[in-house]
Amino acid sequence: MKEVTLIGLLTASLFSITAQAEVIEIATFKLNDGVTVEEFTPLDKAVEMQHVSQQPGFISREAAHGDNGEWLVVVHWETIEDAEASMNSFMTAEAAKEFMSHLDANTMSMKRYSK
Template identity: 40%
Template structure:
């Protein structure tokens, strides 16, 4: 059964949203899309500046394996530095159909 992960967050003060969009694209193409089981990813932003990332995985194990390496991967460091860690809320869901 496929898995959907969500992550909500705001950017660190002073981080430009356009620059963050470039960092996000780099993370998606340079890291996420290369991981086994990656199906798709979308990023949205509210009027209040909160981001919502939705990632679809083939299995929960694929999601786990990717997340275990995510925080230490060289490709993700600039992206992570732009996120206000105190605002991060994540979730994982099993797709019903």
């Protein structure tokens, strides 16, 4: 009986977490010439901790780098309105200034997908 209850609770918890992720935001960009992964990584983490993760509807964020200064950022939001509000406040956020100064804004692309 305890085993069935535990499985039911785990299933309900996983469904609850999955059900929240309604919007997936994908951003790609390249760093400015001369900016290293080691230099940019703390700026990326700072923008996540000081701004993005503090926004209403935030679920999770992950970032990864590829070859030639390419970056990928994936953010999960509860709603499209939450994603929009975060983006609208991003450019004026203190943490975003240093972040944005190290990447080539002309290479930035962002798309959103609904679940």
